[in-house]
Amino acid sequence: xxxxxxxxxxxxxxxxxxxxxxxxxxxxxxxxxxxxxxxxxxxxxxxxxxxxxxxxxxxxxxxxxxxxxxxxxxxxxxxxxxxxxxxxxxxxxxxxxxxxxxxxxxxxxxxxxxxxxxxxxxxxxxxxxxxxxxxxxxxxxxxxxxxxxxxxxxxxxxxxxxxxxxxxxxxxxxxxxxxxxxxxxxxxxxxxxxxxxxxxxxxx
Numbered sequence: 330x331x332x333x334x335x336x337x338x339x340x341x342x343x344x345x346x347x348x349x350x351x352x353x354x355x356x357x358x359x360x361x362x363x364x365x366x367x368x369x370x371x372x373x374x375x376x377x378x379x380x381x382x383x384x385x386x387x388x389x390x391x392x393x394x395x396x397x398x399x400x401x402x403x404x405x406x407x408x409x410x411x412x413x414x415x416x417x418x419x420x421x422x423x424x425x426x427x428x429x430x431x432x433x434x435x436x437x438x439x440x441x442x443x444x445x446x447x448x449x450x451x452x453x454x455x456x457x458x459x460x461x462x463x464x465x466x467x468x469x470x471x472x473x474x475x476x477x478x479x480x481x482x483x484x485x486x487x488x489x490x491x492x493x494x495x496x497x498x499x500x501x502x503x504x505x506x507x508x509x510x511x512x513x514x515x516x517x518x519x520x521x522x523x524x525x526x527x528x529x530x531x532x533x
Contacts, residue, residue: 378523380442380501385464388478388518390431395476398426428515430476437506441520444528445481447496448513456488461513462500462520470494474514482509485522497528 389395399419443462448469451459462481463469474480483500492498500522507519 378440380440383436383439383441383443385443385445385479388433388436389476390433393431395427395430399423427474427476430478430517432478432506432517434506436504439504440502441504442499442501443481444497444499447492447494447498449494450511450513453488456490457485457492458488459484461511461516466495469513477508477515477517480514480516481518481520482507482511482516483520483522485525489525492525492527499526499528500524501526
């Protein structure tokens with residue numbers, strides 16, 4: 330019988346080998362420049378606050394490349410086997426780099442409205458109150474977490490019902506530079522969420 334742990338370990342090592350062998354490109358998040366029609370599931374309170382529409386690439390400092398150090402680290406590392414300790418070390422270095430990703434200090438304290446996918450952290454009968462917001466489908470659930478500056482830890486002022494894992498939403502609130510580690514990944518930003526709005530794909 331094959332142990333599940335060995336299967337997971339093998340998959341992780343294979344992912345590292347792919348990172349080493351396959352040229353890495355900085356993929357644009359799903360939401361960057363995407364045209365969508367928001368459908369409110371919770372109205373934005375009339376607080377007088379103007380929420381600035383923000384995209385994920387703005388959360389990182391200008392010119393920051395999450396793959397630069399990895400490209401340098403993988404130089405000369407080709408044809409690694411799953412059991413090669415260099416592959417394990419590369420995965421560890423990648424995670425350290427991404428967990429300590431730099432933030433955009435200009436957004437610390439900003440009132441923003443940003444789209445993303447929901448990764449629930451605290452869900453009760455009264456609704457969702459706490460979750461991670463991530464830029465692409467499957468992050469932290471089906472795939473490893475993205476860099477920490479591409480994860481927002483959201484705490485809602487009021488619970489929202491009907492929002493499930495990986496639902497695409499807009500979130501409005503006050504963004505702060507605050508590192509937080511959860512079972513789903515490390516985040517560099519926290520948000521006091523005022524409102525959550527659903528995404529509805531545009532008609533074609």
